[in-house]
Amino acid sequence: MSSAIQFEHVSKIYSKDTSMWRRLLSKESESEGFQALNDVSFDVKEGEFFGLLGPNGAGKTTLISVLAGLVRPSAGGAKVMGYDVQQQFRQARQSLGVVPQELVYDPFFTVRETLRLQSGYFGLRNNDDWIDEILFNLGLTDKSEENMRALSGGMKRRVLVAQALVHCPPVIILDEPTAGVDVDLRRGLWEFISRLNKKGHTILLTTHYLEEAESMCDRLAFLKHGNLIALDKTEAIMAHYGGSNLEAAFTRAMYSSEEGVSHG
Numbered sequence: 001m002s003s004a005i006q007f008e009h010v011s012k013i014y015s016k017d018t019s020m021w022r023r024l025l026s027k028e029s030e031s032e033g034f035q036a037l038n039d040v041s042f043d044v045k046e047g048e049f050f051g052l053l054g055p056n057g058a059g060k061t062t063l064i065s066v067l068a069g070l071v072r073p074s075a076g077g078a079k080v081m082g083y084d085v086q087q088q089f090r091q092a093r094q095s096l097g098v099v100p101q102e103l104v105y106d107p108f109f110t111v112r113e114t115l116r117l118q119s120g121y122f123g124l125r126n127n128d129d130w131i132d133e134i135l136f137n138l139g140l141t142d143k144s145e146e147n148m149r150a151l152s153g154g155m156k157r158r159v160l161v162a163q164a165l166v167h168c169p170p171v172i173i174l175d176e177p178t179a180g181v182d183v184d185l186r187r188g189l190w191e192f193i194s195r196l197n198k199k200g201h202t203i204l205l206t207t208h209y210l211e212e213a214e215s216m217c218d219r220l221a222f223l224k225h226g227n228l229i230a231l232d233k234t235e236a237i238m239a240h241y242g243g244s245n246l247e248a249a250f251t252r253a254m255y256s257s258e259e260g261v262s263h264g
Helices: 020-025 058-069 090-094 111-122 129-136 153-165 183-198 210-216 234-241 246-255
Strands: 005-012 034-045 049-053 075-080 097-101 172-177 202-206 221-224 228-232
Touching: 005 058, 005 202, 020 090, 034 058, 034 075, 034 202, 034 221, 034 228, 049 058, 049 210, 058 075, 058 172, 058 202, 075 090, 090 097, 097 153, 111 129, 129 153, 129 183, 153 172, 153 183, 172 183, 183 202, 183 210, 202 210, 210 234, 210 246, 221 234, 221 246, 228 234, 234 246
Parallel strands: 049 202, 049 221, 097 172, 172 202
Antiparallel strands: 005 034, 005 075, 221 228
């Protein structure tokens, strides 16, 4: 099976000072800054539902930003559907849909206008049938003509999910998609995402709701202080670290001194 996502020896070091003049005049090397990622390598297969887990500050968002072409790694690289995210950015980005943690939106457009505008970024027009399907599945049909600034926080997050799906990408990144939303949205979102996964879409999920990861994900990767410490099938990781559920295994992994489990 081909890889939908590839991380190849990805490292990222953020310099201590972002001032251009300080960087030009300082003799400090980049290696003296903050190491957000350290030699991270793994693949996600096409059609897989994959979980990327770790505590705050583990490097999850940095890794996703590398994949989306928003952050240039200090070493290594990443590919989406075989496209290098730096050298073939347009093709890689066309293959990727990202649901960010932050609620970022234009307050002057309606929901439908927002999705049409997002479609235009990918060269799509007259795709209202697909937009209507997304709106229906995310419970946004009755909000389609409402202004974005009038929506609740949970509804705005639904629109972010819709924006990530509007160009029907083969790879979907969900970065804390259910943070701060109601139970109905969580249930409806996972039913919709599960259907997309069964149709062949590859899903990469980050979440602090470990019961979601346990029930949805085929394989998991654990990040800790920028290092990949575990990579295997969900059941294998739980069996390795012990505990009755993923939350117990995750807690033990974060406090363990082990380097990781066998890669599966």
